[in-house]
Amino acid sequence: MEQAVSKEEVRQLVLEARRESKRIALVPTMGALHEGHLSLVRAAQQRADVVVVSIFVNPTQFGPGEDFEAYPRDLDRDLALLAAEGVDAAFTPTTEAMYASGAQVTVDPGPLGDVWEGASRPGHFRGVCTIVAKLLSLVGPDLAFFGEKDYQQLVIVRRMVADLDIPVKIVGCPIVRDADGLALSSRNAYLSPGERRAATVLYRALREAETLVCGGETDAGFVERAMRDTIEAEPLAALDYAALVDPRTLEPAAAAPGARAIIAARVGATRLIDNMAMPSMA
Ligand code: AMP
Numbered sequence: 001m002e003q004a005v006s007k008e009e010v011r012q013l014v015l016e017a018r019r020e021s022k023r024i025a026l027v028p029t030m031g032a033l034h035e036g037h038l039s040l041v042r043a044a045q046q047r048a049d050v051v052v053v054s055i056f057v058n059p060t061q062f063g064p065g066e067d068f069e070a071y072p073r074d075l076d077r078d079l080a081l082l083a084a085e086g087v088d089a090a091f092t093p094t095t096e097a098m099y100a101s102g103a104q105v106t107v108d109p110g111p112l113g114d115v116w117e118g119a120s121r122p123g124h125f126r127g128v129c130t131i132v133a134k135l136l137s138l139v140g141p142d143l144a145f146f147g148e149k150d151y152q153q154l155v156i157v158r159r160m161v162a163d164l165d166i167p168v169k170i171v172g173c174p175i176v177r178d179a180d181g182l183a184l185s186s187r188n189a190y191l192s193p194g195e196r197r198a199a200t201v202l203y204r205a206l207r208e209a210e211t212l213v214c215g216g217e218t219d220a221g222f223v224e225r226a227m228r229d230t231i232e233a234e235p236l237a238a239l240d241y242a243a244l245v246d247p248r249t250l251e252p253a254a255a256a257p258g259a260r261a262i263i264a265a266r267v268g269a270t271r272l273i274d275n276m277a278m279p280s281m282a
Contacts, residue, residue, distance in 0.1 A: 032186035061127030
């Protein structure tokens with residue numbers, strides 16, 4: 001596996017692949033890799049000749065008081081995992097390399113960046129859009145892979161490449177979960193054993209919503225209340241939001257069938273998010 005550290009190195013690396021008319025895929029990550037990330041890598045390998053995985057803990061998507069400093073980092077382990085998967089290249093820039101001093105221009109995510117996660121984490125999606133645009137510009141992939149785990153991020157990235165005419169196909173990949181349903185996340189490492197048990201409440205609330213809709217419930221408000229009640233019954237969890245939204249616009253869903261259920265809650269000090277597609281009406 002090749003490792004590019006500088007922008008020049010990664011540009012050079014993909015230049016050679018492109019000369020040979022190879023299909024290039026990019027998988028952007030913040031490292032501390034787990035099976036969720038590796039599922040994106042494997043999906044990328046299915047559809048491209050050359051897979052580039054970026055590992056960069058992007059400071060501009062963390063707010064003041066968030067966990068930028070504490071965010072888990074283990075580059076050697078990450079590189080070994082990627083090499084074992086047969087990844088072609090890892091791009092592991094430093095913060096200084098990615099953001100030249102004096103950089104001023106950012107990518108405005110528009111109104112989709114102000115709701116849900118954006119309301120709780122002001123500036124988060126501006127940081128996400130800016131780094132994703134920069135990575136897409138540097139690597140110039142044919143395809144870029146994102147997890148549905150960060151559902152709002154996926155919706156906003158799709159909107160960004162459409163609105164800015166960035167020539168890349170965005171591929172969304174399903175959420176990978178632990179056996180008890182907890183969505184894999186680098187932040188799960190923060191959870192104490194008791195919190196780890198309590199953290200399944202997000203998945204339980206989503207499953208309850210799914211069961212209600214499967215059983216014929218169409219009232220979005222009713223399903224939302226059921227999700228909230230489930231989260232609020234868990235003493236270690238503090239609800240941020242639990243909502244049914246239109247899967248494309250992220251506006252409150254008019255009806256439960258076909259909506260996306262989205263949840264954010266704090267378990268202890270750790271903020272967790274999860275989501276699930278609600279079944280459509282038969
Ligand atoms: P992160 O390193 O947290 O920025 O995540 C990098 C990419 O992996 C994003 O596109 C995430 O949505 C995706 N991802 C993270 N966790 C999961 C998961 N449990 N299942 C599927 N994709 C995931």
